[in-house]
Amino acid sequence: MPDIKILTEADLRSLVKLDIAAVDVVESAFRALASGEVVMPPILSMEIPSANGEVDVKTAYIPGFDGFAIKVSPGFFDNPKLGLPSLNGLMILFSASTGLVEALLLDNGYLTDVRTAAAGAVAARHLAPETVHTAGVIGCGVQARLQIEAARLVRPFERVLVWGRDPERAAACAADLGKTLGVEARAEADPARLVAESQLVVTTTPSREPVLMADWLHPGLHVTAMGSDQPGKAEIDPAAFGRLAAYVPDRLSQCRIQGELRVAVAAGLVEEDREFAELGDIVAGTARGRTGAGDITLADLTGTGAQDTAIASHAVALAARAGAGTAFGS
Amino acid sequence: MPDIKILTEADLRSLVKLDIAAVDVVESAFRALASGEVVMPPILSMEIPSANGEVDVKTAYIPGFDGFAIKVSPGFFDNPKLGLPSLNGLMILFSASTGLVEALLLDNGYLTDVRTAAAGAVAARHLAPETVHTAGVIGCGVQARLQIEAARLVRPFERVLVWGRDPERAAACAADLGKTLGVEARAEADPARLVAESQLVVTTTPSREPVLMADWLHPGLHVTAMGSDQPGKAEIDPAAFGRLAAYVPDRLSQCRIQGELRVAVAAGLVEEDREFAELGDIVAGTARGRTGAGDITLADLTGTGAQDTAIASHAVALAARAGAGTAFGS
Numbered sequence: 033m034p035d036i037k038i039l040t041e042a043d044l045r046s047l048v049k050l051d052i053a054a055v056d057v058v059e060s061a062f063r064a065l066a067s068g069e070v071v072m073p074p075i076l077s078m079e080i081p082s083a084n085g086e087v088d089v090k091t092a093y094i095p096g097f098d099g100f101a102i103k104v105s106p107g108f109f110d111n112p113k114l115g116l117p118s119l120n121g122l123m124i125l126f127s128a129s130t131g132l133v134e135a136l137l138l139d140n141g142y143l144t145d146v147r148t149a150a151a152g153a154v155a156a157r158h159l160a161p162e163t164v165h166t167a168g169v170i171g172c173g174v175q176a177r178l179q180i181e182a183a184r185l186v187r188p189f190e191r192v193l194v195w196g197r198d199p200e201r202a203a204a205c206a207a208d209l210g211k212t213l214g215v216e217a218r219a220e221a222d223p224a225r226l227v228a229e230s231q232l233v234v235t236t237t238p239s240r241e242p243v244l245m246a247d248w249l250h251p252g253l254h255v256t257a258m259g260s261d262q263p264g265k266a267e268i269d270p271a272a273f274g275r276l277a278a279y280v281p282d283r284l285s286q287c288r289i290q291g292e293l294r295v296a297v298a299a300g301l302v303e304e305d306r307e308f309a310e311l312g313d314i315v316a317g318t319a320r321g322r323t324g325a326g327d328i329t330l331a332d333l334t335g336t337g338a339q340d341t342a343i344a345s346h347a348v349a350l351a352a353r354a355g356a357g358t359a360f361g362s
Numbered sequence: 363m364p365d366i367k368i369l370t371e372a373d374l375r376s377l378v379k380l381d382i383a384a385v386d387v388v389e390s391a392f393r394a395l396a397s398g399e400v401v402m403p404p405i406l407s408m409e410i411p412s413a414n415g416e417v418d419v420k421t422a423y424i425p426g427f428d429g430f431a432i433k434v435s436p437g438f439f440d441n442p443k444l445g446l447p448s449l450n451g452l453m454i455l456f457s458a459s460t461g462l463v464e465a466l467l468l469d470n471g472y473l474t475d476v477r478t479a480a481a482g483a484v485a486a487r488h489l490a491p492e493t494v495h496t497a498g499v500i501g502c503g504v505q506a507r508l509q510i511e512a513a514r515l516v517r518p519f520e521r522v523l524v525w526g527r528d529p530e531r532a533a534a535c536a537a538d539l540g541k542t543l544g545v546e547a548r549a550e551a552d553p554a555r556l557v558a559e560s561q562l563v564v565t566t567t568p569s570r571e572p573v574l575m576a577d578w579l580h581p582g583l584h585v586t587a588m589g590s591d592q593p594g595k596a597e598i599d600p601a602a603f604g605r606l607a608a609y610v611p612d613r614l615s616q617c618r619i620q621g622e623l624r625v626a627v628a629a630g631l632v633e634e635d636r637e638f639a640e641l642g643d644i645v646a647g648t649a650r651g652r653t654g655a656g657d658i659t660l661a662d663l664t665g666t667g668a669q670d671t672a673i674a675s676h677a678v679a680l681a682a683r684a685g686a687g688t689a690f691g692s
Contacts, residue, residue, distance in 0.1 A: 036468065038368075038690065040690070040691065071408055071409060071410065072408075073406055073407065073408045074406075075406075076403055076404075076405075076406035076419055076421070077403065078401055078402075078403045078421055078422075078423060078430075079401060080401065080423050080430070080458060082425070082458075083458060083459045083460070083461075085458075085459075085460075085461050087421070087430075087432070087456070087461060089406055089419050089421070089432065091406070091408055091417070091419070092408075093408060093410050095412070100408075100410070100417075102417070102419065102434055104432055104454060104456075106456055106461025106462075107461065108459075108460050108461035111460055111461070114460065116460055116462065120461055120462055120463065121463075122454070122463055124434060124452070126417070126434075126436055128410060128412075128413060128415075129413045129415075129438075130413070130415075130438050130441055130444065130446055131410075131413075131415050131417065131436030131437065131438035131441070131450055132436075132446065132450055133450065133451075133452055133468070136466060138366065138463070138690075358690075360368065360370075360468075360688075361370065
């Protein structure tokens, strides 16, 4: 049997950057999703109530990619009490022609962070107004930082506003972003004002209540909501759906279950079976997103196995080029 | 983060034997299944039609086990043309209290072979007549050998009969079994006669047509059917259901979809919603299997994630005791 390549989190952090190459490979996965030839089964999900834990398994086969990834993402929410991170996990890349294991990517969630932020950049590239002066972010965790870094790869804004429930954490996030991006960055205490001053807003919270209200929306705004990844979560006031020129799910079937769409349907504001073009359709040019400078648009990102296959393939290609990782006889 | 233990197929073959310890750990998983506290989500399954491939992911959390396994089993059926095995795969053992990866078991399907045969031994231990003089096996592949080896751990029979479509392969299988077990073993050209002379029969084929007919059944026979693991497969003439004192699925919900039960329901011989005690209920003593020497019994084994968690935990415990495997900083 051929050797298996093992890449640690340290290997992956030095190889895989949140850059245009990562955005492009994730974009290619969305384009493939639109072709209808991707095979992406529903997420396998298991709860372990005794440990306040859960584990999700995602996968997708994308024609044109030599491999497919299986990603295992455990979330054990009492871990911080033990000094351990809540989120962990790994990806396995298999050959799509033989099913043999090609690489084990012990990323502890790092590649998920990158592919999630890269999807935000894909959404911004195709849906945000051409010119963004100010980007706003609601939430101040890892994805708040990465989403804003990713967005700036495609919209070179000059200013960032950060809102978070904890003003100190919001200030720290703004300071980090200002330093990393070399732009003006500050915490904004009023989320309505943050939205009013921004042309692009990303919501990055695990909230179960709206953090962005419908009457804050203004012409020429694009919002990417990426925090909801479970049926109980949602960030956007469902009344916002009445004001959108385009609602763009990453995967419609998934957003009906665990995206912002779920809440809008539950509130009776959107018909249950209404069809929407997906982000991939807009990337592929078979559907239109923003049609004018005054449109209000919303991208609903719940995370897809196709992104995992894309980023894992990208990581393994970079590792091969760099001669990185450890070969392991199986 | 703590180190991850990596165990190769060679490590695992030298550590994990098909012995009473393996049978007992798999039996404990069945006992736990009966408790109702096991969490075992439906199998995640993805087809890759362009490569004649498929991949299945199974998992289960069993209270009382410190870890849970996720098993990824690719089957790529054109691989033999490339000189590669069709079936591969690996297991990952996670801590059930923190979700951290504890071990990667690069077993290429070896542990699945062992846990599948061990389940056959559990079925034989609880369902076969006390005294078995002759055991018969239908099929002559790896599982034919392993099922008979496993059965002999719990029923020390003196003779083995083997039937296969290819007489040469059947003879080779019989020769192997005779040598391994030190018992009389021969190929039997007539499967009806094989059944007539046996008190325990295991069917191990990927057949889509019955290989064991209802009118071959006789009082005091136990049959374990372990070949069917997909909705298209089945080995037992569904008319057999009319003659059984006990039909015992490994997991009822799964056997309704991909076991022998599926065909019996489709043929109108068993009501769709009929309840049956599972193997775990019989192990736990909450249901009865064989009630007398003349009973005819059938165990329907489709393979469960609980067995994977059991065998992976067993393998990692043996590795720890032996100091085997490679520790890998993550």
